[in-house]
Amino acid sequence: MRATVIAGLARGTRAAALALGLPVVLFVAWWLLSANSTNIFLPPLSRIVEAFGQVWLSDVFLRDVLPSLRRLATGYAAALLVGVGVGYLVGRWAVVRDLTSPILAYFRVLPAPVLIPVLLVAVGIGDATKLIVIALGAVWPILLNTADGVRAVDDVQLDTAAVYRLRHRTRHGLILRAASPQIFAGARQALGISLIVMVVSEMLMSTDGLGFTVIRFQRTFAIPQMWSGVLLLGLLGFGLAKLFELIERRVLRWHRGATGREEPR
Amino acid sequence: MTTDEALLRIVDLGKSYRSRERTVQALAGVDLSVRDGEFVTVVGPSGCGKTTLLKIVAGLLPASTGDVVLAGQRVTEPPADLGVVFQEYGRSLFAWKTVRQNVELPLRSRGVGRTVRRELVAEALDAVGLGPAADAYPWQLSGGMQQRVAIARAVAYRPRLLLMDEPFSAVDAQTRGDLEDLLAGLWRRYATTVLFVTHDIDEAVYLGQRVVVLGASPAGVVAQFPIDLPAVRDQLDTRSSARFGELRAQVYAQVRRTPQPTRRVPEVTR
Numbered sequence: 001m002r003a004t005v006i007a008g009l010a011r012g013t014r015a016a017a018l019a020l021g022l023p024v025v026l027f028v029a030w031w032l033l034s035a036n037s038t039n040i041f042l043p044p045l046s047r048i049v050e051a052f053g054q055v056w057l058s059d060v061f062l063r064d065v066l067p068s069l070r071r072l073a074t075g076y077a078a079a080l081l082v083g084v085g086v087g088y089l090v091g092r093w094a095v096v097r098d099l100t101s102p103i104l105a106y107f108r109v110l111p112a113p114v115l116i117p118v119l120l121v122a123v124g125i126g127d128a129t130k131l132i133v134i135a136l137g138a139v140w141p142i143l144l145n146t147a148d149g150v151r152a153v154d155d156v157q158l159d160t161a162a163v164y165r166l167r168h169r170t171r172h173g174l175i176l177r178a179a180s181p182q183i184f185a186g187a188r189q190a191l192g193i194s195l196i197v198m199v200v201s202e203m204l205m206s207t208d209g210l211g212f213t214v215i216r217f218q219r220t221f222a223i224p225q226m227w228s229g230v231l232l233l234g235l236l237g238f239g240l241a242k243l244f245e246l247i248e249r250r251v252l253r254w255h256r257g258a259t260g261r262e263e264p265r
Numbered sequence: 266m267t268t269d270e271a272l273l274r275i276v277d278l279g280k281s282y283r284s285r286e287r288t289v290q291a292l293a294g295v296d297l298s299v300r301d302g303e304f305v306t307v308v309g310p311s312g313c314g315k316t317t318l319l320k321i322v323a324g325l326l327p328a329s330t331g332d333v334v335l336a337g338q339r340v341t342e343p344p345a346d347l348g349v350v351f352q353e354y355g356r357s358l359f360a361w362k363t364v365r366q367n368v369e370l371p372l373r374s375r376g377v378g379r380t381v382r383r384e385l386v387a388e389a390l391d392a393v394g395l396g397p398a399a400d401a402y403p404w405q406l407s408g409g410m411q412q413r414v415a416i417a418r419a420v421a422y423r424p425r426l427l428l429m430d431e432p433f434s435a436v437d438a439q440t441r442g443d444l445e446d447l448l449a450g451l452w453r454r455y456a457t458t459v460l461f462v463t464h465d466i467d468e469a470v471y472l473g474q475r476v477v478v479l480g481a482s483p484a485g486v487v488a489q490f491p492i493d494l495p496a497v498r499d500q501l502d503t504r505s506s507a508r509f510g511e512l513r514a515q516v517y518a519q520v521r522r523t524p525q526p527t528r529r530v531p532e533v534t535r
Contacts, residue, residue: 156357157356
């Protein structure tokens with residue numbers, strides 16, 4: 001009993017050491033190597049950490065971080081809604097697929113930030129433009145993965161639904177659920193893209209937000225503060241990815257089980 | 266047997282698949298009637314179009330020629346009161362739903378009230394011996410148990426006609442015998458009409474009241490054998506009886522005389 005507890009602890013410690021080992025080593029290396037830096041553009045890490053506390057643990061959080069998060073969440077949610085909806089239609093009906101595939105192929109490779117100047121003129125400098133750009137950047141992986149997933153739903157499942165005369169609403173739900181592993185794969189990619197597009201759009205056209213703040217620090221030569229913004233963005237991306245993973249693990253438990261990646265009870 | 270008694274009538278049924286280069290005739294002139302309450306097994310070599318026949322009867326595929334009539338209604342789409350158990354048990358169950366939810370799903374769409382639904386599901390799960398596994402997920406069960414879930418789903422649905430497409434061909438011999446006896450018991454208990462397709466001649470003779478041999482290319486009904494074995498059958502006694510051996514030999518000889526399909530019927534695409 002005690003031995004297993006100790007063994008479990010040892011395993012946990014080992015996993016934690018493996019996961020955190022390299023980041024800790026890099027952090028310490030950065031700290032030591034930059035300690036006596038006199039280069040104004042590469043300040044000591046100790047100064048960056050100090051700036052981090054001063055800048056972000058203040059009302060700047062409310063003024064700049066929250067608006068960024070709100071834009072990210074809204075744009076991403078819109079991308080999810082449109083991507084899953086349109087992806088379902090494209091995946092389900094060959095006619096829709098044939099009609100849309102040239103357009104999809106074009107817009108998929110168009111980098112979303114290139115639309116910023118266009119939207120600035122057409123929509124204006126407000127939040128709407130940023131939300132549109134974020135959603136436009138994030139929608140493609142979701143849409144294409146949903147279409148692939150829906151298209152690949154097992155014929156036996158569709159036949160089963162047809163034979164037992166399941167209601168149309170039930171069938172749509174079953175198809176989306178069967179496609180959910182691919183939908184999640186697309187949504188994970190889209191999350192990273194949303195973050196990038198959010199920062200870029202705030203750097204180009206904003207009066208608040210993380211991207212704007214980093215640019216402002218750079219232009220006013222507040223170099224440690226600028227670096228601290230980069231650190232925060234990295235942490236934010238990391239946290240969001242972990243949160244996503246947590247949700248995915250829960251929702252797709254059946255998929256890991258059905259594909260033999262989770263031990264049967 | 267008059268046609269009035271027939272629950273299912275298949276009349277001069279034909280099916281051809283067209284591809285760019287050629288047309289493949291899978292079924293031609295299939296005539297078959299199944300009486301209400303009868304257990305009919307269909308044998309034939311693999312690739313002869315057995316699955317195609319079942320899919321047309323289920324309303325999942327349109328016939329090229331001829332008619333399928335179930336309880337007086339021409340089949341053009343999946344009819345009400347039809348249950349199907351597919352060979353691919355793992356793929357016909359919804360992995361994110363529990364055993365109970367899988368069995369319950371068709372009843373929900375049919376609008377069966379909650380109380381009745383619960384009773385039907387509990388009874389069906391008990392009948393296949395899966396009561397204790399009601400809250401497990403299909404992927405936590407063995408192949409044989411997964412096929413029991415698919416059978417329970419059909420039983421709870423109370424179909425007039427149950428179609429089975431090589432349902433036991435993917436499980437081990439021991440499990441297969443158990444599932445055969447389970448099915449025979451359910452058939453006697455619920456008096457459902459069963460059309461059972463298999464490539465296993467022993468299984469066809471053991472389960473059926475009548476064995477239909479499907480074959481040649483394009484496939485049609487080449488022979489039918491009434492099976493005069495006792496109604497209640499037993500894996501040991503029935504299979505070792507002299508009469509079983511004779512019937513098995515007759516069917517076997519017929520299947521062997523039947524020309525093998527020169528090419529497989531193409532996989533069904535929609």
